[in-house]
Amino acid sequence: MSTTLSAQVTRTCFNEILVNNKTNFIDDYAQRSSWIELFNASFNVVDIGGCFLSNDPNNPTMYMIPKGDVLTKIQKRQHVVFFADGHASKGNFHLNFTLDTAGTNTLYFYNTDGKTLIDSVTIPVLEADLSYGRLIDGEANWGVFTRVTPSTNNLTLDSNEKVDKFALNDPDGVGMSLSAVAVVFSVLLLLSLFFYWFAVAFRKATTKPKMRDVVHSNIPAEGIPGEVIAAISAAIYEMENDVHDIENTIITIERTRRTYSPWSSKIYGLRKLPRK
Amino acid sequence: MSDFIRFLGENLQEFLTYTGFANATSGHLVMILIGLVFIFLAIRFEFEPMLLIPIGFGMLIGNIPFKEVGLQLGIYEQGSVLNILYQGVMQGWYPPLIFLGIGAMTDFSALISNPKLMLIGAAAQIGIFGAYAIALQMGFDPSQAAAIGIIGGADGPTAIFLSSKLAPNLMGAIAVSAYSYMALVPVIQAPIMRLLTTKKERVIRMKAPRVVSSTEKIIFPIAGLLLTTFVVPSGLPLLGMLFFGNLLKESGVTRRLAETARGPLIDTITILLGLTVGASTQATQFLTVDSIKIFGLGALSFVIATMAGILFVKVFNLFLSKENKINPLIGNAGVSAVPDSARISQVVGLEYDPKNYLLMHAMGPNVAGVIGSAVAAGILLGFLG
Structure with missing residues (x-):
């Protein structure tokens, strides 16, 4: 498995965000809060540890994603979800800020230097429990989802x-x-x-000239037994009509070498008839 | 000491909650009873024993009640042995392997010698689409209706293949229904054959089929594959394997491969397929109103298919010269229950003319039915998959 390269972090992006969580996805503490999904659009494992999330462009290092957490290594084409609940002490995936449920929000994702902006998104005001996400993971077009898909791909098919x-x-x-x-x-x-x-x-292509046209024989008919004539006739019929299948039987003739020994000698295996 | 006895008592009580007796429901008992009936029919009346015994015993295995606490016992529990074996059904790769074996054991000579018999195999597929239309009326959605309709093709592997793609949730009921009716071909078809034919028609003697050359037999699977799959590519898994198996048989130079395909391979797959299909009929999943509807529709599709085959021959005869007329008793063989439906043609034919042997003639539409049902499955998959 390939490991993290800083350059590949740049292929990580915001993928789906739900701001107003009334009856939706709950966290490990059975609490509901805004959630933010990031997607690793690359085909390598990417470690986002050390990168920054923020909702304030003047404070790009608002939340540093802790380093050393195995879960911040995002598998290729996979997702992670952060909860914007303002309680960073609850775990590495709980942010130290919250989102405004009444207004628009803009989110920023910065590289480990805290300066290089990797991705940003402005989320419009939406009704409760609707999410805003990319229509296809990692692609440019965004839309509103009534069926939210935290931690998984946004495009799913519910009908054929x-x-x-x-x-x-x-x-x-x-x-x-x-x-x-x-x-x-x-x-x-x-x-x-x-x-x-x-x-x-x-049949046209394989019809052969009649045998009587090509076979000239000096053998008088009365000198050949009836069985032989029948056998020859049957053979000619089969040949003319191409009815003879390829035989499946294969005879393998193999020479068997056997070193002579009195133990294998046939003569010793025979019972001698008793003499009267 | 008393603690120890209490400990043993508690363990025994716990153990009792795991037994089949503690977890049995009436559904389990019904399914076990059906499994026993299948085994009885297979042994006593030899109704498709190769299928009914594995399926019947699979039903017993699948319906032994147990406490579902993640012991990975049931066929629907991820990672259990039965679940792993069931993947061949779920992913649809057992049926093409069965078709490989069928191809390697089928002699298409009857069909090649009299190609017009192929049309009977096409006519019998009307049963599939008749059942499809009726299933729609009964409230099934188009993909479920198609998976149910394919029972009328009388081809178990095809039914499993299509239902695994279009309606995996109904596959158990469809598979059991298809195989049950295939076993009951003599019971279902013979009365319809008598009903739809006149005495005069039943004694029609057909011209003896001509001898087919080995070259024609070799060309058949190659041309058959190209002609059918270019029109219906979605039938490729089944048709490809069927014709490949047949080429192994007819080429004459791959004897070992052909023998493996029609012997150990098909036997192994048949065992796994039958057993897991039977085990998939867990009462909790199987005993539903939909299953009963599927059984009804399955019977109906068989009846329609049989009628369509026979009536098609009767109509076809209107256009044929006297010496080329077809005995309508071979019309039933257009369903692909090989060779049972052809055998029924022979048996019913002999009842009315003890010297009229219809078996060879009936094998033509019978094997055409195999091709026809695979083509029909391909079409349904192409339209709805």
């Missing part, structure tokens, strides 16, 4: 568009049935025609 369309436009299933049956028939008809024409073409 195709299914919804069928439910709306074809509630009786007639359209689906007709079109699907038509496709099944077309596919098998295609296969059927292919093999019909293939068989015709194949």
Whole structure:
């Protein structure tokens, strides 16, 4: 697993924020407060320990994310949530400031030097329990979420568009049935025609001249037994019609070496017949 | 000493709360009873024993009551042995492996010698879409209705494959329903066949199928794959494996691979599939109103499929010359319950003409049904997946 590089911290950004938390996500102390989600948009583990979060541009080092916490190492394309409850003593993910539920808020995320701004966002005034986040994790466009997604990706699918369309436009299933049956028939008809024409073409191509046209024999017919004629006829029939399958049987002939010893000698294994 | 006895007593009491007796519900007992019926049918009447015994015994395993305290016993508990084995069903990779084996054991000669029989296999798929339409009326959403409708294809692996993709929550009921009706093919199909055919039609003798050359047999899986999957790519997992297995068989140079596919491999997967599908019918998950509806719809889809196959042959015969007419008794074989439905054609045919052997003819639509149901599943997956 790759480790932290300072440069990769710059690919960490605000991803989703909920300011007015009435009935929403609770923290480890079963308390509700504003929460801020950061997203590691890179494909490496990023340690945000030592970086700063603030809601005041004049005080960029308002909250230093403590170093040495294993949880500040954000896995690739993953998230962490901070609670803006003003109680930093509750843990490393509890900020020492709160957000204004009645007005707009601007958040800043600074690099470890406390000067380099990595990301900032202004959150409009929203109704309680609505969050403001990027429509797709790490992307530029923001929107309001009625279904909040703390600690996970913002874009989730709660329905299948195709299914919804069928439910709306074809509630009786007639359209689906007709079109699907038509496709099944077309596919098998295609296969059927292919093999019909293939068989015709194949037979034409492989028809051999009749044996009687090419075989000249001086052997008088009355000199050959009936069984032999039957066997030859069967063989000619099979050859002309190409009906002889490739045989599956494989005979392996392997030479067996056996060193002679009286123990393996067959002669000693035989019981001698008693003499009367 | 008294402390020790009290300690033992408390432990014994605790142990009793873990036993099946303490945790049994009427649902568990019902499911165990159904499992026993499956095993009985398999042994006594030999109804699809290869499937019903693993499924029936799986039902017993899945319905042994226990206290759910994270011991990782149940099939729905993450990380349990049964749960790990069940992933092949959930992720849908058992069915394509079963199709590989089916391909390696199926002789498509009957179909190649008389390609028009493929259309019977297509007609029987109407059962799938008939059940789909009825399921919609019963309140299922389109993806659930499609997963239920596929029972009419009479193909267990296909039903499992599609339901794992479209309606995983209904998969247990769909799989059990599909396999149950496949086992009951003789009971369901024979009366419909008699009902829809006249005595004259039942004694139609069909032309003996021509001998198919090995070249044609080799071309079949290759052309079959290309022609079907170019139209319905979503059927690729099933059709790809089916035709690949068949090429292993027909190429003549991969005998060992073909034997493994149609022998040890398919046997292993069948055991795992049957057992885990059976075990997935935990009473708490399985005994629902939806399951009962699914069983009803499953039966209906089988009936529609059988009727569609037979009626299609009757209509088709109107356009065929006298010597090329098809016996409608092979219409039922368009559902892909191989080879049971073809065997029913043979048995019913012999009842009316003891010298009319329909088995070889019925195998044509029967194997076409396998292709047809896989194509139908691909279409449904493409439309709704």
